Amino acid sequence: MSKLSIKAYTTDYKSRWDRFVASLNGIYKGSKNTSFLFHRDFMEYHQDRFEDHSLLIFKDEKVVAVLPANKVGDTVYSHQGLTYGGLVLEAEIRLKEVLEIFEAVLNFLWQSGINILEIKVLPQFYQELPGDEIDYLLFLTKATLVKAETASVIDYRxxxxxxxxxxxxxxxxxxxxxxxxxxxxxxxxxxxxxxxxxxxxxxxxxxxxxxxxxxxxxxxxxxxxxxxxxxxxxxxxxxxxxxxxxxxxxxxxxxxxxxxxxxxxxxxxxxxxxxxxxxxxWYFDFGTSNEQAGLKLNNGLQFWKETFGARTRVQRTYRVSTENAHYLKDVVL
The missing domain is CATH 3.40.630.30 (Gcn5-related N-acetyltransferase (GNAT))
Structure with a gap:
């Protein structure tokens, strides 16, 4: 039976990490919801500002997911230095496997003394394949929505x-x-x-x-x-x-x-x-028009973007207690 294992990122894993997230340029069919922002050279340009707490998730010896992350006290963020984050997943992974991975990650963090995981979820329009598994799992683990920002996006289709x-x-x-x-x-x-x-x-x-x-x-x-x-x-x-x-x-x-x-x-x-x-x-993204963590909207800026044909997509940030991993135990029938 295949077994999941989790390793904290070190420079020894740099090449394996980068190969996994490199499908962006068609170099390697690794992850389905990737970005060049998850490449280690991008994540580490400001490494002096953040305490890295990135994780690699293995199934036997194969990387099936990574979590770009940094740590502040008893909270892990994915990632404060990036526009978005969350679990970066293998291209052909299925929902049940993602559930098992997220449960394993939460347990790993809990056992490491981390009480909170905060994720600024990668918006769906950035993903090359359907990839809303993490949204469902955050619902199951009773995560709290702490920020919602409005991105102005043109859908070319x-x-x-x-x-x-x-x-x-x-x-x-x-x-x-x-x-x-x-x-x-x-x-x-x-x-x-x-x-x-x-x-x-x-x-x-x-x-x-x-x-x-x-x-x-x-x-x-x-x-x-x-x-x-x-x-x-x-x-x-x-x-x-x-x-x-x-x-x-x-x-x-x-x-x-x-x-x-x-x-x-x-x-x-x-x-x-x-x-x-x-x-x-597929999309042209003007970015957000919010201030005060999404609580205020710059209407003039929003209107200007909309005159080009952009309309609103929401980028959400959640906080989940790592002890809530147990809610994933009996989900699958």
Whole structure:
């Protein structure tokens, strides 16, 4: 009879971990709900900020799931340094096996002195195969919903037309002679647009420093892309940073100068990204428009995204007590 075993991640497992999550680029048919964010090189760019507590789940000697995670006190998060997390599962795994794996993970954490597991669930539209097993198991283990954020998403298989207001500002940008540039140089956008705007509006900094985003883009050149908008004189006036997975183009950063906003630079850029560059994707994800852990909605930002045809999907974060593993004991008839 096959037996599950769980190992805490160490660098000795790096190659096995990365092979398992690498199906994103068609390199290896490992996991069905993967992302380049789960690659160890991405997870560890900010390892000084987090105490890693990632797990590998084996069936006999084969990796069947991994849990990207970090630890704070008696709580494990999957993962505070990532946009989403949860169990990354083998492509052909079945529900009963996932139930057994989740039960084993909760028991392992409980026996290790961890009382709470918090998971920011990977949204279904990021998954290449149906993969809502974890949602069902969180229900069974009486998990608590602690955060709900609204992502604005375009479904390319069921498009909503561009709003007429976007067409007029697009024409305005064209008349102003604005040009779109794809570049490997993140510095102009970071230093001239993004950082000044975040500081002025929110007294905040980007999640990734210029050094970090440059480092990551060098290692994930097929996934991280920078698009800028230049005025007639070649000066940057807007830009967007895209994180690309196989099914989704996700807007990680977006910002414009006062001149760029006035001339419709972002309308020009996003019409290109949506209708030309990423038209072969399944989804275009503008990201969330929430503040205060989802309790507040930035309506102006939400409305702007919706005028491109985006509509709402919800990204949920749950907390489950690890002692609740026993609720999974007698589920299967």
């Amino acid at each position: 069921n498009r909503i037309p561009l709003n007429s207001s976007r067409k007029s500002t697009f024409n305005q940008a064209q008349k102003a002679g604005l040009q779109i540039q794809k570049t490997k140089d993140f510095e102009p956008f970071w230093k001239q647009i993004l950082e000044p705007n975040l500081e002025a509006r929110h007294h905040a900094e980007p999640t990734h420093s210029l050094e970090e985003i440059t480092f990551l883009a060098e290692r994930f050149k097929y996934n991280i892309h920078q698009f800028n908008v230049l005025d007639k004189k070649g000066k940057i006036c807007a830009g967007a940073t895209i994180f690309e997975t196989r099914p989704v183009a996700h807007v990680q950063y977006i910002s414009a100068s006062p001149q760029g906003r006035k001339q419709g630079a972002l309308d020009l850029l996003f019409r290109y990204l949506i209708e030309e560059k990423y038209v072969d994707k």
